[in-house]
Amino acid sequence: MSKFKLIVNGENIEVEASPEMPLLWVLRDKLKLKGTKYGCGIAQCGACTVHVDGVAVRSCVLPIEAVVGAVTTIEGLSGPSGLHPLQAAWIEQDVPQCGYCQAGQIMSAAALLMKNNQPTDTAIEEALSGNYCRCGTYIRIRKAVASAASFYSADSDDHGGPESAFEKGARS
Ligand code: FES
Numbered sequence: 001m002s003k004f005k006l007i008v009n010g011e012n013i014e015v016e017a018s019p020e021m022p023l024l025w026v027l028r029d030k031l032k033l034k035g036t037k038y039g040c041g042i043a044q045c046g047a048c049t050v051h052v053d054g055v056a057v058r059s060c061v062l063p064i065e066a067v068v069g070a071v072t073t074i075e076g077l078s079g080p081s082g083l084h085p086l087q088a089a090w091i092e093q094d095v096p097q098c099g100y101c102q103a104g105q106i107m108s109a110a111a112l113l114m115k116n117n118q119p120t121d122t123a124i125e126e127a128l129s130g131n132y133c134r135c136g137t138y139i140r141i142r143k144a145v146a147s148a149a150s151f152y153s154a155d156s157d158d159h160g161g162p163e164s165a166f167e168k169g170a171r172s
Pocket residue numbers: 037038039040041042043044045046047048049058059060061
C-alpha cells in the first residue's frame with residue numbers, strides 16, 4: 001500500500017491504495033463515488049469513463065500510480081449553480097433506459113464539448129463510438145449531445161476547457 005494525492009472533483013484528497021489499483025476502484029471503493037460504473041474492465045465499453053485534466057479516460061485500466069492531473073467524475077461534472085448542459089439535455093431527451101452506461105456516455109460527450117462545442121454529427125458519432133449501451137439508447141444520446149451543444153453560442157470564443165465543464169458550463 002502507498003499513499004497517493006489526487007484532485008477529485010476539485011477537492012484535494014489522499015488515499016492509501018496499491019499502486020496498481022485501477023482509478024475506477026479508488027473512486028468507487030475508497031472514495032464512495034459510485035456514479036462511475038464497471039462494465040468490462042478491459043477498456044472496451046466506456047462505462048467507467050472519467051476525465052483526467054479534461055480528457056476522457058477509461059478508469060478501469062488506469063492504475064492510480066499513473067494518474068497525473070485532476071480527476072472529474074460524473075458527480076463533479078455540474079457546477080455549484082446547476083446542471084451541466086449535457087445533464088439538462090439528457091433529461092430533456094429522456095435518454096436513459098436502465099442507466100448503467102449513461103455516466104460514461106455523458107463524460108465522453110463532455111470531453112468532446114470541451115474540445116469542440118459545435119460538433120458535427122460525425123464528430124459526436126466518433127467521440128461516442130467507444131461507449132456501448134446495451135439498451136440501445138444511441139439515437140437519444142446523439143440528440144441530447146446536439147441539444148447540449150446548442151446551449152453554447154455558435155460564435156462563442158469559449159471553446160471550453162476542464163474548467164468550463166466543471167464550472168462555467170453549468171446551467172443555472
Ligand atoms: S469498464 Fe472500463 S471500459 Fe468497460
